[in-house]
Amino acid sequence: MxxxxxxxxxxxxxxxxxxxxxxxxxxxxxxxxxxxxxxxxxxxxxxxxxxxxxxxxxxxxxxxxxxxxxxxxxxxxxxxxxxxxxxxxxxxxxxxxxxxxxFQLAEYNTDFAQQQVVMLPDGSEATLNADSQLAFKTFGWKTNRELNLNGEAYFKVKKGKTFTVATTQGNITVLGTEFTVISRPKFFSAQCFEGKVRVSINGEKSVILTQGMAINVQEGIANQYNFREKEPSWLTDESSFIGVDISEVIAELERQYNIKVKGKALLKPAQFSGRFTHNNLNQAALTIFTAMDIPYRLLENSIEILSY
Structure with missing residues (x-):
């Protein structure tokens, strides 16, 4: 029976x-x-x-x-x-x-020039930067704190079971800390603002980051560095970079201002260290292109890179 x-x-x-x-x-x-x-x-x-x-x-x-x-x-x-x-x-x-x-996934998406704060089931917090996607299962969250990220997000994690951010290029595992993750098609980065995080890159390399440590991965090459910020600069309407390929910097400019940059095929290989504001396109363009000696023309809804 x-x-x-x-x-x-x-x-x-x-x-x-x-x-x-x-x-x-x-x-x-x-x-x-x-x-x-x-x-x-x-x-x-x-x-x-x-x-x-x-x-x-x-x-x-x-x-x-x-x-x-x-x-x-x-x-x-x-x-x-x-x-x-x-x-x-x-x-x-x-x-x-x-x-x-x-058991369906909880999914969050931000558009260009948009940010969004997502409260997770255990009280942890994720802030999505522009053009980013986050997904996770809510049911059984306490025993399986795992999210999938495509884009950029800042996490404030409550202590508890292992917390994992899975991306196509690598995974970040923590217990309770504050950190950022960037996972774009050709760029991967993680910054630790508090505590300790383990970063596994394509299942081949694993590094431990503590407060003030970061790692960038471009073209398969990993670069570790230190920083002083207490929180991501983009939370206060600025994007900052340390040794990042100029094409990634321009891609972020497009995301933050919802514009198109024309003539990107003319760009020469170069790395950019600096920052640009999110509330003044003319100033942002000057900061990036003038500093890198890249001639450009500011149009109504776009920027055109000129031959150089």
Whole structure:
């Protein structure tokens, strides 16, 4: 005979929060394989929650109809499918709805010239810089604090389980600290403002950064350096760089002002150290291009690099 498992019990099972004794008892039950088989198919399903709710209502109606029919004909009709099977299926529909609702990724995106503060489930905080994307699972967060980042973000991490920022170029792992991560197609960087962080670059190189230490990775070459800032400069409307390729600096200028810089193919290899403001495009252009001896022309919604 099947056990009557509550939604809360099933949710704890999905989150990996059952005790060893609870899990062993569940695995020994008649229902375990049935629930497991249904959950194994959930990730490939594409039905939105609204449709699931409608299907569940229809399913309940079908069960009631079946039960009434069985009651009316119980003297002459042999019940082939036990009622508990229908109850199990109904519970799985509820579980399916909850799974799709709570296990979906929380996703945040910033546009050009935009920043956004994201409060994480444990009270940690992530501030996204312009043109950045952050995603993480909210359910079971306390035991699996992992996020996926594409772009740039500043993290203030509460102490707790290991906290990991995963990017396409490397992972940053901490317990509780403050740090920034930049993950762009051709540029990767991490700065530690407090505590200690472990930076793993493409699974090949691992370095430990403490307060005031940073690392840039360009064209596969890693460069460690020290800095004095107490927080990222872009939180106060400035972008700062130490030995960063000029093409990355110009790409950041485009993100912060939501403009296009034309003629980038004319750029010669060079590294830029300095900063530019986010609230005066003319001043920002002077700071970058004049300092690097790059001729340019400021247009209405763009900047054009001239031959040099």
């Amino acid at each position: 099947a056990e009557d498992y509550s939604d809360n019990f099933l949710a704890k099972w999905l989150a990996g929060e059952l005790s060893e004794s609870e899990l062993e008892a569940f695995k020994a039950s008649d229902d375990y394989e049935a629930y497991k088989a249904i959950i194994n198919t959930i990730d490939s399903a594409e039905l939105p929650t609204a449709d699931l709710s409608k299907k569940y209502e229809a399913f309940q109606t079908r069960i009631k109809t079946q039960n009434n029919s069985l009651q009316e004909n119980k003297s002459s009709v042999k019940r082939i499918i036990p009622l508990w099977v229908y109850s199990l299926a109904a519970a799985c529909v509820i579980l399916f709805i909850g799974y799709r609702t709570f």
